[in-house]
Structures are given as C-alpha cells and as structure tokens.
Amino acid sequence: MKTVRIGAGLGFYGDSWRPVAASIERGGVRYIGSDHLAELTLAILQKDRMKDPAAGYTRDLVPMLASLWPLAQKHGVRFVLNAGGLNPEGARDALAAEFARRGWKARIATVTGDSVMERIDALRAAGEPLAHMDTGAPIDGVREKLLFASAYLGAKPLVEALATGADIVLSGRVADAALFLAPLIHEFGWSLGGNDSDYSRLAQGLTVGHLLECSGQGSGGNFNSYLANGWESVPDLAHIGYPIAEVREDGTAVITKAPGTGGRVDFDTVRQQLLYEVHNPHAYFSPDVVLDMGTLSLKDLGGDRVEVSGATGRPRPSMLKIVAGYQDGWAGTAQIGYSWPGAMKKARASAAIIEAQLRESGLRYDEIHTEFLGYNSLLGPLADDARLDEINEVYLRMVVRSQDRRLAEAFPRQFPWLALSGPPTASGFSGIEPARQLLGLWPTLVRRELVEPQVKISVTETLA
Amino acid sequence: MSRVRLVDIAHARSGDKGDRCDIGLFARDAATYALLKREVTGERIARHFAGVATGPVELYPLDNLLALKIVLNAALQGGAARSLRSDNLGKCMAAALLRMEIDLP
Numbered sequence: 001m002k003t004v005r006i007g008a009g010l011g012f013y014g015d016s017w018r019p020v021a022a023s024i025e026r027g028g029v030r031y032i033g034s035d036h037l038a039e040l041t042l043a044i045l046q047k048d049r050m051k052d053p054a055a056g057y058t059r060d061l062v063p064m065l066a067s068l069w070p071l072a073q074k075h076g077v078r079f080v081l082n083a084g085g086l087n088p089e090g091a092r093d094a095l096a097a098e099f100a101r102r103g104w105k106a107r108i109a110t111v112t113g114d115s116v117m118e119r120i121d122a123l124r125a126a127g128e129p130l131a132h133m134d135t136g137a138p139i140d141g142v143r144e145k146l147l148f149a150s151a152y153l154g155a156k157p158l159v160e161a162l163a164t165g166a167d168i169v170l171s172g173r174v175a176d177a178a179l180f181l182a183p184l185i186h187e188f189g190w191s192l193g194g195n196d197s198d199y200s201r202l203a204q205g206l207t208v209g210h211l212l213e214c215s216g217q218g219s220g221g222n223f224n225s226y227l228a229n230g231w232e233s234v235p236d237l238a239h240i241g242y243p244i245a246e247v248r249e250d251g252t253a254v255i256t257k258a259p260g261t262g263g264r265v266d267f268d269t270v271r272q273q274l275l276y277e278v279h280n281p282h283a284y285f286s287p288d289v290v291l292d293m294g295t296l297s298l299k300d301l302g303g304d305r306v307e308v309s310g311a312t313g314r315p316r317p318s319m320l321k322i323v324a325g326y327q328d329g330w331a332g333t334a335q336i337g338y339s340w341p342g343a344m345k346k347a348r349a350s351a352a353i354i355e356a357q358l359r360e361s362g363l364r365y366d367e368i369h370t371e372f373l374g375y376n377s378l379l380g381p382l383a384d385d386a387r388l389d390e391i392n393e394v395y396l397r398m399v400v401r402s403q404d405r406r407l408a409e410a411f412p413r414q415f416p417w418l419a420l421s422g423p424p425t426a427s428g429f430s431g432i433e434p435a436r437q438l439l440g441l442w443p444t445l446v447r448r449e450l451v452e453p454q455v456k457i458s459v460t461e462t463l464a
Numbered sequence: 465m466s467r468v469r470l471v472d473i474a475h476a477r478s479g480d481k482g483d484r485c486d487i488g489l490f491a492r493d494a495a496t497y498a499l500l501k502r503e504v505t506g507e508r509i510a511r512h513f514a515g516v517a518t519g520p521v522e523l524y525p526l527d528n529l530l531a532l533k534i535v536l537n538a539a540l541q542g543g544a545a546r547s548l549r550s551d552n553l554g555k556c557m558a559a560a561l562l563r564m565e566i567d568l569p
Contacts, residue, residue: 039481040545134482217477224558225475227492268475268490271529275488277479279535281524296528310528328546369548377550381515382560399548439545441482 002249004187006180006208008242009034009081010060011215013041017064019216019242019261024071027244027258030187032072033179034081035213036060042148042173043325043439045085054094056087062098065168069104073167080158080179084170086148088112091170092460099462106462109166111157113455114173116322116446117149126450130322133443142326142442149324149442151451154287154316156192158182164459173323175286177209180245184208188249192288193315202289203313204251207296210284211243211255211273211308218243218273219257219304220264229268236262252309254301267300270308274298287320287448289313319445320452328440329366329403332411335373335430336418337395344388346423347372347396353422354398354414363410365400373397395428401438408435471562474500478558485517485539485554487561489532497530503566509534512564516557534561 007029009020013036023029036058049056061083072079084091092110099106116123120143123130130139150173159182161169169182184190184205191198211218219241220234241261247253257265274293278284281293292312299307338346351370358365373395376383402408412432419426470476470489473496478487489504491497506523513521519537526533540554541547551557 043545222477223475224477224562225490226471226562227473227475230475271490271531272475272477272488274529275486275526275531275533276477277481277486278488278533279481279484279486279522281526281533294526294528298529325545328542331548367548371550373550378556379560379563380549380551382512382563384563397550401548441543441545443482 002188003246004031004184005029005244005246006031006033006183006212007244008212008215008218009079010036010064011213011217012036012038013044013058013060015215017068019240020068021071022241022258022261023244024068024075024077026260027241029077029244031183032077032079033183033209033212034079034083035176035179036081036083037085037173039323039441040325040439042086042150046147049086054090057085057091057094058083061091062094065095066098066102069106078162078167078183080162080169080182082171082174082179084110084172086115086150086172088170088172095168095170096460096462104462106167107165108168108170108460108462109161109164110458110460111153111161111169111171111455113451114150114153114171115148116151116451117146120146120149123446123450128446128450130444130446133445139442139444142440145326145328147325147327147439149322151320151322151446152287153320153455154178155182155185157455157457159185161457162186164457166459175288176213177206177286178288180209180212181205181288184247199289199313199315200311201251203291203311204253204308205247206284206286206289206291206313207274207293207308207311208245208247208253211270212245214273214276215242216240216263217276218255218270220269223269223272225268234264238262252307255306255308256304265304265306267298267306270298270306285317288316290315290317318448320448322444322446324442324444325439326442328438329401330405330408330435331399331401331438332408332435333397333399333430333433334412334415335395335397336415336426337393337428338423339393339425339427340391342389343391343394344372344375346425347394349423350396350418350426351398353418357414363407365402365407367401369399371397405435466568467565468568469562470564470566474562476558476561478554478556480540480544480554483538483540483543485536485557487534487536487558489534489561491530494530499566499569500532501525504532504564508564512561513539
C-alpha cells in the first residue's frame with residue numbers, strides 16, 4: 001500500500017526550523033506542514049501591517065525557507081505553510097524576491113480569502129449575527145475596536161494549490177491540522193465526504209495533523225511528566241527531532257522522527273499531544289470533518305514509532321469558525337525584587353504601599369493584579385507557602401488594566417522611589433516599560449457559502 | 465488510608481483556547497486510570513481550582529488512552545491576550561492539577 005511521509009515544520013511564530021532540516025535530510029519526508037499562527041498571532045501581524053502595508057505575514061517565512069530550500073529541493077520536499085498571516089500575497093512577494101535574488105526556481109501557490117475583516121458589515125447584512133460563540137454577546141459592542149477577523153479555512157483550497165504543482169503553498173488562516181491533511185488528500189485522492197470510510201480517513205488525517213502541528217510537543221518536547229520515564233529521561237532535547245507521520249492510503253499512520261535526533265516518540269509523548277487543546281474529544285471540530293477520538297488506538301511499536309488507527313469521523317460542520325481580535329485596553333507592568341531575609345514580607349509590604357498610594361493619588365485602574373515571581377506567579381492560588389519565610393528571593397510583579405494608555409503607562413513610574421525609601425534590599429527593578437495593548441478574542445461562526453466563494457488561489461514562478 | 469499526589473502516578477499537559485483552559489491527565493497504567501476515574505471527579509477538580517476557574521468543569525474519560533480530558537471554563541481572565549497573569553496561556557495549570565492529593569484504596 002502507498003505510504004506518504006509528512007513532517008512537522010514550525011509549531012508557532014518564532015519556533016526553530018533547525019529540526020526540520022533533519023526531517024528533510026534523514027526522515028524521508030515528502031511534505032512539511034508548518035503552523036505559524038496561534039490564535040493571537042494575527043493581532044501581532046495586524047500591528048505590523050498598520051505600520052507597513054507590505055507586512056502582515058510572519059517574518060520567519062523568508063529566512064526559514066532560505067535556509068531549508070536547497071535541502072528541500074534536493075530531496076523533492078514540498079511545503080504547506082500558513083505563514084501568509086494577514087497578507088499571503090505580501091509573503092509570496094517577499095519570498096519570491098528572495099528566491100530570485102538567490103537564483104532559485106520555485107513555484108509558489110498562494111491561498112487568500114480567509115480574512116473577513118473588510119466584510120463584517122456585509123456578513124451582518126447577509127443575516128449572520130456574528131455573536132460571540134461562548135457568551136452569545138452581540139458583536140456591535142466590539143465592532144469599532146476590531147483589529148482582525150479571519151475564518152478558519154479547511155484543506156480544500158490547499159489541495160487545489162498542491163494540484164497546481166506548487167513547491168510551496170502559502171496561506172493565511174486555515175485550520176492548523178489542514179496543513180497536514182491537505183497533502184494526504186492530494187496524494188491519496190481521498191474523498192472529502194460521502195460515506196463512513198471517507199470520514200474515517202479524514203478523521204485519521206486530521207489526527208495526524210493534530211499530532212504534528214505543535215512541532216516538538218509531538219516528539220517529547222514539553223513532556224510534562226515526572227514519572228520514571230518522565231521529561232528528564234527524554235534524550236537530547238538540544239537536537240530534538242520534530243514528529244514525522246508515515247501515512248497509509250487507508251489513513252492509518254505511524255508517528256516517528258528522523259534517525260539520530262533527540263526527543264522521544266512513545267505512547268506517553270504521543271497521547272499527551274493527542275489531547276492537547278482539545279475540548280470534547282468526541283467532537284473535535286475542523287472545517288473538513290468532526291473527529292471522535294474515543295475510538296482511536298495508539299500502539300507503541302518501540303524504536304520511536306507509534307501506530308495511530310481507528311479514528312472515526314462525522315460530516316463536516318455547515319458553519320466555519322471565525323476568530324476576530326479587538327482592542328481591549330492597556331496593561332502597565334512593574335517588577336521589583338527582594339532578597340532574604342523576609343523577602344516575601346518585604347515584597348508584600350511594597351505591594352500594599354503601592355496600592356495605598358494609588359488610592360491617595362486618585363489613580364484608578366480597572367484591575368490590579370499582584371503576583372510574586374518565585375512564589376506564585378505560575379501556580380497562582382495553588383502555590384504552596386511552606387518555608388515561604390525563608391525563601392531566598394522573590395520579585396513583586398504588579399500589572400494594572402486600564403482603557404487609558406497614559407494611565408497604564410503611568411503605573412511603573414510609581415515604583416522607583418521604593419529603592420531608597422521603601423522596605424530594604426529592593427533590586428532588579430524592571431524599568432519604565434511602555435504599556436502593552438490588551439486584546440480580546442471574538443470567536444464566532446459564519447455560513448460556509450458566505451466565505452468560500454471568496455477563496456482564491458494564484459500561482460507564481462520565480463525566475464519564470 | 466494513605467494518600468498520593470497525582471504527580472507520582474500520572475502526567476498532564478494543559479493549553480488554552482479563548483477563556484478555556486484544557487488539561488489532559490494521563491494515568492501511568494490501567495489500575496491508576498480506574499483510580500483517577502473514581503477520585504478525580506468534576507466536583508473535586510472544581511474545588512481544586514477554586515479561585516482560578518470560575519466557570520463549570522467538563523470531564524471526559526477516555527478509556528482507550530487511559531486519560532481524563534478536563535476543561536476549565538472561564539479560567540484565563542478572559543483569554544491569554546487580555547490576561548494580566550504571568551502564565552497567561554495556562555501552561556502551568558497541568559502542573560497545578562498534579563498537586564492534587566487523592567485517597568488510595
């Protein structure tokens with residue numbers, strides 16, 4: 001039976017592409033799927049684009065492909081990447097210019113039409129409420145503060161882009177797993193729906209994509225286990241190999257990684273990724289199929305190989321998910337450290353002094369968040385306060401929320417005087433940092449037929 | 465009756481989507497899984513995360529993976545990008561869950 005090997009690219013904007021080279025060189029992959037867009041990344045890209053209309057894509061795209069292309073070309077590897085962000089055509093232009101400069105020939109297909117930011121009013125007029133998926137709140141309350149709005153497209157346009165013979169497919173927002181499902185549909189000619197076995201194959205393909213979309217998290221990275229075979233026993237994280245899937249035509253797959261790389265692919269590392277950021281595991285929604293993980297079987301074959309089989313699928317939903325982001329005020333932050341003796345007592349006293357001064361000076365904030373780095377900044381109320389009196393050092397971190405940028409900016413200015421006139425041993429003040437913009441997310445649904453007709457594929461050849 | 469911390473019998477990973485934090489809790493073997501299903505109830509989880517998550521807890525046992533999928537609603541101050549917490553993505557919620565102590569049979 002035909003087998004296709006597909007490898008994980010980046011798991012987020014800023015991830016390392018060094019392990020991808022090993023997958024190409026020694027992993028026998030034909031495709032690399034690369035996920036550059038977390039839920040919030042489009043907000044960062046929107047800020048870039050407001051400064052420069054040619055920007056709005058993830059800037060790691062060009063150096064990543066400049067580094068990997070010679071190897072990829074040698075091994076006949078194709079890329080599917082959502083690095084286009086809010087501006088897939090801008091991404092394509094930048095990439096094509098770089099390839100031309102280096103004298104490299106490549107065919108690049110670009111998928112556009114996921115962004116609905118310019119069409120919010122048209123969608124409302126077409127009868128879409130665009131209410132918040134979880135709270136049901138109407139969108140009018142945030143309409144003027146929206147920064148971006150993009151629909152999660154499925155695998156279909158990516159499959160069409162691959163069918164043009166493209167070496168590199170660039171998209172904006174697509175379902176993360178679609179970056180991996182698309183090459184499988186393209187290679188095997190899987191039907192996009194009709195009967196149960198079609199849905200099972202798509203469900204297997206979606207599972208493979210889900211296991212690969214977070215790069216090293218699928219092969220022993222961030223392995224949150226403290227048992228005998230826990231994170232400390234995972235070999236050579238410095239040279240981790242990103243996960244690779246060997247997929248058969250019937251959809252069954254083996255997850256593995258390139259020989260000679262670090263990390264570990266076994267029952268435990270794979271199941272930890274399988275449930276990552278999944279809510280109801282019996283109804284994992286994607287634009288292409290609804291996956292039930294309850295029937296899945298993971299079989300550890302040894303030697304960094306885990307077989308995945310048995311996923312079941314149901315027909316795709318009639319609606320696509322949109323995630324929009326809106327401006328939601330500003331945060332002002334300050335951080336200051338205290339050493340033993342009595343580090344916590346001193347840090348708490350400083351927090352109380354700051355709060356008292358805010359009341360006296362009339363500086364009003366929507367919220368004041370206080371935490372102590374080294375004690376409870378990561379575990380919150382679940383931090384254990386045993387031996388806290390003897391703690392070596394602790395940093396007080398206070399963050400305020402305000403709708404007024406200047407007010408947020410004023411907050412860290414309340415701190416420096418503490419150095420000479422507050423509790424003793426104040427050190428390591430974080431400085432007067434600019435306020436940080438806060439964003440709210442607006443998940444909502446839209447009928448497919450209002451988005452899909454806008455989706456376009458264009459093809460460019462470098463050195464044509 | 466003796467007690468055990470989850471960190472000594474299971475492992476876990478957490479992530480975020482909007483204001484929801486999700487945690488996968490994985491038993492080291494089938495006997496431990498039976499124990500987790502009995503002891504790590506929705507009510508127990510809600511009590512453990514009181515003061516962190518204010519919404520309802522969803523719990524999905526997966527016998528095929530010896531795992532519990534836990535969803536904490538309204539757990540991330542409205543979502544990572546508006547949260548003021550250092551752990552705005554809820555990456556350490558799994559570690560916080562592993563602190564839970566349960567009764568051994």
